[in-house]
Amino acid sequence: MEKVFERTKGLTDTEFGYCPGCHHSVLHRMVAETLEELDILDKTVGVCPVGCAVFMYEYMSCDIIEAAHGRAPAVATGVKRVIPDRIVFSYQGDGDLASIGTAEIVHAAARGENISVIFINNTTYGMTGGQMAPTTLINQKTTTCPTGRNPAVNGYPIRVCEMLATLDGPSYIERVCPTSPAGFAKTKKAIRHAFENQIAGKGFSLVEVLSNCPTHLRMTPIETYRRIDEEMTKVFPPGVFLDR
Ligand SMILES: Cc1ncc(C[n+]2csc(CCOP(=O)(O)OP(=O)(O)O)c2C)c(N)n1
Numbered sequence: 001m002e003k004v005f006e007r008t009k010g011l012t013d014t015e016f017g018y019c020p021g022c023h024h025s026v027l028h029r030m031v032a033e034t035l036e037e038l039d040i041l042d043k044t045v046g047v048c049p050v051g052c053a054v055f056m057y058e059y060m061s062c063d064i065i066e067a068a069h070g071r072a073p074a075v076a077t078g079v080k081r082v083i084p085d086r087i088v089f090s091y092q093g094d095g096d097l098a099s100i101g102t103a104e105i106v107h108a109a110a111r112g113e114n115i116s117v118i119f120i121n122n123t124t125y126g127m128t129g130g131q132m133a134p135t136t137l138i139n140q141k142t143t144t145c146p147t148g149r150n151p152a153v154n155g156y157p158i159r160v161c162e163m164l165a166t167l168d169g170p171s172y173i174e175r176v177c178p179t180s181p182a183g184f185a186k187t188k189k190a191i192r193h194a195f196e197n198q199i200a201g202k203g204f205s206l207v208e209v210l211s212n213c214p215t216h217l218r219m220t221p222i223e224t225y226r227r228i229d230e231e232m233t234k235v236f237p238p239g240v241f242l243d244r
C-alpha cells in the first residue's frame with residue numbers, strides 16, 4: 001500500500017508526556033518537521049527551557065542542550081558563536097523567556113544574534129502548577145492571583161514581540177495563533193521562516209505562539225482555543241512585527 005503519511009524523522013519514538021490537547025506536542029512536531037524539510041537535522045542544536053518542555057531532548061532527534069531557567073538565549077548565543085555553521089534555536093515558555101529570562105532575550109535580540117527563538121505564550125507557568133506569568137491576562141485567575149490578575153498589584157501583561165520590535169538588532173518577529181487549520185499552517189510557515197532567516201545569516205528571529213494550558217486553565221482544549229481567539233488576541237494581536 002502506498003504510504004501517504006510518515007512521522008517526521010525530526011521526532012524520536014518517545015511518546016509525548018504533555019497533557020492531552022496541549023500545544024507543546026504539536027509545536028514540537030512543527031519544529032521537527034521544519035528541520036527535516038530544510039535538511040538541517042544533523043546540524044541543528046536546540047536549547048530547551050525550564051518549564052513543561054524541559055524534556056524536549058527526549059522528543060527531538062537533533063542535538064539538544066538544557067539551559068538553566070531563562071538562560072536559553074545566552075546558551076544559544078554561545079553555541080552559535082563557537083560553531084557558527086550549526087543552526088541554533090531556543091524553545092521557551094513565557095515564564096522562562098519573559099520572566100526570569102527577560103534580560104537574556106532582550107540582549108540576544110539587541111545584539112542581533114543569528115539564532116531562532118520559538119516562544120510559547122500560554123499565559124501561565126504550566127510546569128510548576130499554574131502560577132501567574134508576565135503574560136497572564138488582566139482578571140485571569142491563577143494559583144498566585146486566585147481572585148484574578150489585578151494591575152494595581154500585579155502590573156500589566158508584557159508584550160514581548162512589540163517590546164523586541166523596538167530594537168535595531170532583530171531581523172524577524174511574528175506572533176501566530178494556531179487555533180484553526182489556517183492558523184496551524186501560518187504557525188508552521190513562521191517557524192520555517194525563522195530557520196530560513198538563520199540559514200541566510202539574517203540574524204535574530206522570534207516567533208511567539210499564542211498557546212494553551214488546558215490543565216491549569218481548567219478548560220477543554222477546544223475552550224482554550226476559543227479563549228486564545230476571543231481573549232488572548234485582544235491583548236496579543238497576531239501579526240508580523242519585523243521582517244527585514
Ligand atoms: C532558577 C529557577 N527558578 C524557578 C524554577 C521553577 N520553575 C520551573 S518551570 C517554571 C515556570 C515555567 O513556566 P513557562 O516558562 O511558562 O513554561 P510552561 O511550563 O508553561 O510550558 C518555574 C518558575 C526553576 N526550575 N529554576
Ligand code: SF4
Pocket residue numbers: 017018019022023024052122126127212213214215216
Ligand atoms: S501543564 Fe499545561 S503547559 Fe504543561 S503540558 Fe500540561 S497543559 Fe501543557
